[in-house]
Amino acid sequence: MHARDNSNVESAELGAMPQDAGLKGRLPVVPVNQPSGGYLVDPQTSQPPQLPTPHFVRRARKTAMIDVSAITALHRECTERWHHASIDNPYRGFLHLVCEQHQRNFLLWHEEDKARDPTATDHEIAAVKRRIDRLNQERNDWIERLDEYILKNLAAWGVRPLPRAKLNTETPGSAIDRLSILALRIYHMEEQTQRTDVDEEHRERARAKLSILYQQHEDLSAALADLLADLFSGKRVMKIYRQFKMYNDPAYNPYLYQRRPAA
Secondary structure, three states, X not given: OOOOOHHHHHHOXXXXXXXXXXXXXXXXXXXXXXOOXXXXXXXXXOOOOOOOOHHHHHHHOOOOOOOHHHHHHHHHHHHHXXXXXXXXOOOOXXXXXXHHHHHHHHHHHHHHHHHOOOOOOHHHHHHHHHHHHHHHHHHHHHHHHHHHHHHHHHHHOOOOOOOOOEEOOOOHHHHHHHHHHHHHHHHHHHHXXXXXXXXXXXXXXXXXXXXXXXXXXXXXXXXXXXXXXXXXXXXXXXXXXXXXXXXXXXXXXHHHHOOOOOO
């Protein structure tokens, strides 16, 4: 068996973006030295789609198996599309999970806007608050699913921590969540720079904030790429930090279990 070259690697990708997702994005794409699409584990079996050679495994461990630029492109394009069409998820593999997680942030963003409407009634605010609680729970659940998938990738490729590998307490899933929120923040700040019902001073302030947001997005994208590369080379290790949200659990929230009918 011969070591596979890059063209074969790309043909085996399971998490690449769909061919018809061609919307031009607003966020700057941060170049990273990773295989394009880079999702080389079957989501059903958590195994590589083809048995790699030892040489390929050694080479694969030197780079992250997840392409950060594909994640940020998804965030950018979905945010644009969902403001004009129904929420969808045309992705496969790891990107399917990324899209599900981004959906929760997208919905949360707009529910938070509704919660601050000064004309909303108490009944409407209560309903919005319950939707926010539910969506925030789901958002955290999907962050954990992202991290679970990455841990399965690491195990499937036989990645072992180096003797002095350091623990990274912010997980890739948490960083992807932060990038998701930044994509939404940038989209809406860009809207502010294009408003015609405000003065130039307002637009200038928005442009200044937008410049900072672009830099934050670039920094976080690069940091996530570095983290993933270190995880797949064994230089760093990760754990899943369970959120254990108590307020939605009737077994732990006293306002819920104290009102539960006696058995």
